[in-house]
Every structure is written in C-alpha cells, then in structure tokens.
Amino acid sequence: MADNALGEFLRARRAVLRPDEVGMAAYGVRRVAGLRREEVAVLAGVNADYYARLEQGRERRPSAQVLDALGRALRLDPDAQAHLHRLAGTAPAVPLGHTTDRVSPALRRLLDGYPGSPAYVVNRTLDVLAANALAEVLHSPFEELDNLARMTFLDPAGRQFYTRWGGTAQSVVGHLREAAGFEPDSARLRELVRVLSAHSSDFVRLWNTHAVRGKTQEAKHFLHPDVGPLTLTYLALDVRDSPGQQLIVYQAEPGGPDAEALTLLTTLTPFVPQADFEA
Template sequence: MADNHLGEFLRARRAALRPDEVGMVAYGVRRVAGLRREEVAVLAGVNADYYARLEQGRERRPSAQVLDALGRALRLDADAQAHLHRLAGTAPALPLGHTTDRVSPALRRLLDGHPGSPAYVVNRTLDVLAANALAETLHSPFEELDNLARMTFLDPAGRLFYTRWNWTAQAVVGHLREAAGHDPDSPRLGELVRTLSAHSADFTRLWNTHTVRGKTQEAKHFLHPDVGPLTLTYLALDVRDSPGQQLVVYQADPTGPDAEALTLLGALTRSAAL
C-alpha cells in the first residue's frame, strides 16, 4: 500500500487530544492515549466508518468541507489545518519542478547589503542556502552552518547555543512536518529524517507527534561564547521567485543590551575578515 501520510497525521493528532479537552466525558478502558475514532467522528459530524477508512488509508479523497470539520474536531491551528489540506490534495501546490536551492545573485546582494543584521536563506528542509557574514559569526559555535535541524539535534553546540532548546527543537520539527505536507516524498526530506531519527531519540519522539508549525516572529534566545546571552526577533519572508525558499532576518531591540551584543558580534565579524 502507498504511504498513508494523511492517516498517520490524523492518528497522531487524535492521540494528542484528551476527551476533557474537547468537552467529552471519558468512559471505559482506553487502550491508547487520546480520543477514540468514534469520538473524532462525532465531533466532526462524519460517519465513524468513513473516518476509520481515512485513518487506514482506504479513503484518500475527503472533501474540503470534511477536512475543515476534522480540523475543528482535532483543534488544529492554521498551520496544521493547511497541512491537513495539503496531505489530502485539496490545497493548491506549485509544481515540484518550480522549487530550487539556487539563491539568486540579487538575493545574495541583499544579504550582504545589510551587514548589521544576521540574515540567511533556507529551503523547506531547513538547509541554509546562503548567509551573510554576521549570520555566520552568530552561528560560529557550530561545526557548520548547513542545516538548522542537524545543528539543533546532532551538533553538541545546539543545546548550549539555543537556551530554549526544547522550544527550538519543537519548532524545527514542526517546520519539517510542514515541509512534508508540501512534498511528502521529497528525497532530501526523507534522507534528513532518517539521519536525525538514527541519531536522536528526541527528534524521533517529536517527529511522531506530527505537530506542524510555520515560522513566526517570536523572539529567539541564544548564548554566544563571545558576546553572551542574545535575544533577537526575526522575520521570515517567502522568496517569491523561488518557491520554498525563505529569507530569515534577525533584529535586536535597538534600545537594549542585545543591540550592544549584536554590535560587538559585528565588530568580531569585521575583525575576522581583515
């Protein structure tokens, strides 16, 4: 049988919900965590047998209305709801041939033209395709600025550099799950997931939750060996002419100590270039 990405996602999200979280009374002995299939079906207003076929992969073409109802029943946020639609094939997607890991010369000039802000370009699997000098200095504790997921889970520097490591780890895995919704059979994603699963039990545990998360503008907290604690906000901007690429730009509060630390980091960057 073909891969059942939709069914796996539904099962994982069902397992993550308790009856009391959706206003239901628990009854009987539960063999597995979370809601029963019948309970999800009741909440979504669909036939229980039909929902079971969705999870089992025997039904693969639910309507957008059914997916919306399931999303409400499973308390999915906007990112997870969009992911659900992509897995079921009801969300418009760009042809896979339109994606590219090539960063345009104009975008590289933009990165280098803002030396006071760490900035880099990533693809959906969090490979760092290009970075300016300050971004490289910011991430200098790592062996290599190559893939944010590998750096988080497999590089020893990750747990020190990301002071909110658990939050960062959840966000990273959520981004990769979102990538799976765009292209579940991506060779690069499959290779990355296999590598991370083979070497990190934390990654495997988080990956199996099927939690989906897009990039936000929340602050990120770092500990850099040369400048100390550093809190930066960031913007993640889609690169319109290169679907799947995002430009990520970090900024510090201009009136606080983080701006001073970022300025010091910039001085170190310039010194290293001499």
Template sequence: MTENHLGEFLRARRAALRPRDVGMASHGVRRVAGLRREEVAVLAGVNVDYYTRLEQGRERHPSASVVDALGQALRLDADAHAHLHRLAGTVPGDRFGPTTDRVSPALRQLLDGYPGAPAFVVDLTLDILAGNALADALHSPFERADNLARMVFLDPAGRQFYTRWGDTAQTTAGHLRQAAGLAPDAPRLRALLHALTEHSADFARLWDTHAVHGKTLDAKHLLHPDVGHLTLTYQAFDVRDAPGQQLVVYQAAPGSPSADALALLGSLHATSDRTAG
C-alpha cells in the same frame, strides 16, 4: 506499500487529545491514548466506518468539507489545518515542484546590505544556502552552519546555543512536518528526516506527534560563547523567483544589550578575518 500520511496524521492528532479537551465525558477504562475513533467521528459528524477507513488508508480522498470538520474535531490550529488539507489533496496547487539551491547574485547582494543584522537564506529543508558575515559569526559555535535542523538536533553546540532548546526543537520538527506536506517527495528532505530520526531520539519523538508549525515571530534566545546572551526577533520573506527559499533577517531592539552584543560580534568577526588574512 503506499504510505498513509493522512491516516498517520489523524491517528497522531487523535492520540494527543483527551475527552476533556473537547468537552466530552470519559466513561470506563480507556484502552487507547487520546480520543476513540467513535468520538472523533461524532465530533466531525461523519460515519465511524468512514473515519476508520481514512485512518487505515482505505479511503484517501475526503471532501474539503469533511477535512474542515475533522480539523475542527481535532482542534487543529491554522498551520495543522492547512497541513491536513494538503495531505487530503483538497488544496490544489499548494505543493512545491522542483526547487533550487541556487541563490541569485541579487539576493546575495541584498544579504550584504544588512551589515548590522544576521541575514541568511534557507530552503524548505532548513538548509542554509547563503548568509552574510554577521550570520556566519552568529553561527560560528557550530561545527557546520549548513542546516538549522541538523544544528539543533545533532550538533552538540545546539543545546547551549539555543537557551530554550525544547521550544526550538519543537518548532523545528514542526516546520519539517509542514515541509513534508508541501514537498513530500523531495529527496533531500527524505534524507534529512532519515538522518534526524536515526540519530536523534528527541527528533523521533517530536516527529511522531505530527505537530505542524509554520512561520512564527517568536523571539530567539541565544547564547554565543564570544558575546553572551542575545534576544533577537526575526522576519522571514519568501523569495518569489525561487519557491521554497526564504530570506531570514534577525535583529535586536535598538539600544538594547543584544544590539551591543551583535555589534561586538561583528567587530570580533571582522578582526578575526583580518588576522587570518
């Protein structure tokens, strides 16, 4: 059976809204969570039968103007609105083709050019493809620093390391939802989603909300067992010659306790490496 990603997304986002969220009065006993199909159709200015067919997968090719109207009716933010367009096929050329997990020598050299900042490269599935020494030290509490989503949801260290774990979990699931719109047939992404859904009830619950999150500049609040609390900001840069890869650089405010903690972490890691050598 053909998967109905568009219909699933519409149903989930409709269920997340209440009449008061869209300025509608609620009358009588409501047998469904969130808005009724009829209410979404009225808000979007489309025929209710047509909207029903979209949810059921019997209609899969709405126009861009209908998608915009549905996005407004469902109160979607920019990331979710763009995701809806991708699911409807109204953003030509937006999806990724085959990607690579190879990090170029020049990019690896660039990583090492940030000795005072954790820097690493991730792909669409949040696999960590490469990192500098300080990134390795930062992620040392984890069993494996291989995939950020696995580390958040499946590694026991995740709930201690990410002190605002609920926010981190929500953002991570939303990033993977966006990735599923960009590369829906990627085998690695499908395998990761299967593992997370099977082994983490928290991820399964967040995945079912169909929330979408793109890049954010929110601060990272971390707790490292060797140096204590860290508050770090970050920047993410698209790697032009490897679509889907991003260079992520964390940094602490100059002169802050977090900057001192990062410096200490780098020193401890370097000492440990020399001792091991």
C-alpha cells in the same frame, strides 16, 4: 514520506487531545490518553466508519469541507490545517518544477545589505543556502552553518547555543513536517529524516507527534560564547521567484542589552569585499 501520510497525521493529532480539552466526558477504560476515533467523528460530524477508513488509508479523497471539520475537531492551528489539506490533495498544487536551491544574485546582495542583522536563506528542509557575515558569526559555535535541523539535534553545540532547546527542537521538527506536506516524495527530506532518526531519539519522539509549524515570526534565545545571552526576533519572508525558499532576518529590540550584544557581535565580523555575483 509515507504511503498513508494523511492517516498517520490524523492518528497522531488525535492521540495528543484529551476528552476534557474538547468538552467531552471520558468514559470506560482508555488504552491511550487521546481521543477515540468515534469521538473525533462525533466532534467533526462525520460517520465513524468513514473516519476509520481515513485513518487506515482506505479512504484517501475527503472533501475540503470534511477536512475543515476534522481540523476544528482536532483543534488544528492554521499551519496544521493547511498541512492537512496538502496531505489530502485539496490544497493548490505547488509549482515544484520551479523549486530551486540556487540563491539569486539579487538575493545574495540583499543579504549583505543587512550588515547589522544576521540574515540567511533556507529551503523547506532547513538547508542554509546562503548567509551574510553576521549570521556566520552568530552561528560560529557550530561545526558548520549548513542545516538547522542537523545543527539542533546532532551538533554538540546545539543544546547550549539554543538556551530554550526544547522549544527550538519542536519548531524545527514542525517545519520539517510542513515540508513533508509540500513535497512528500522529497529525497532530500527522506535522507535528512533517516539520519536524524538514526542518531537522535528526541527527534524520533517529536517527529512521531506530526506537529506542524510554519516559519513566520518568533523570538529565539541564544547563548553565544563571545557576547553571552542574546534574544533576537526573526522575520521569515517567502522568496516569490523561488518557491520553498525563505529569507530569515534577525533583529534585536532597539536600545536594550540584546541590541548592545548584537552590536558587539558585529565587531567580530570579518570584512569581506563585495562579491561580483553577476559573473
């Protein structure tokens, strides 16, 4: 995605940390609110000139130990720490030759095996590769269930459907930043970022923070025109035989109003005969 992705990430994360957040006293006139390069170097226990070269892209092969120290200095969470190592080339190589956007017949059958839970498969750039009928109904306010980032930032339904839109937007951009660490030369990601940047200033602002986030488990808050407010928790499962794919399954808290709303949503799901995916 960039010639100096490591340096850009370090600068962006440095910019969002204040001295008082890391136990340092602020002194002198500060041109920016974040930490100075020298302060990051002190916190990480590295030479200030060496750290400057990392940000400038003149030094591109820091050791894993240095990266761990920088991660601690910058207060990176596990997702961001792993992203830092990927950018520097110290993370295990990803078997890109096996990456595919094709959803296997077995996984498609598994999707349909969750009739009471919205479920879909995404790739690293948040393209929706397959979805079950309930997931389609849940996302029916959108023009199309095609890419979660496009839906969040560019579809008119996004800001009303995601009742906590700001948090959803941050999460989406964090996932795309993580994708950039896995596949920095991805043409699909490059084009998606170009389109989103051209049409959404909110996306540009969040993208420039370089915040990273992986999909694991989280509560999402929706407003559906047919069933009203709905809070669901999703679980993200890696598809082992298709690196980069994740199965996302939503569930409601049993016995509560969200479970009742989800049950009502299932009544809007059209009957679809079992497809013959073996063909």
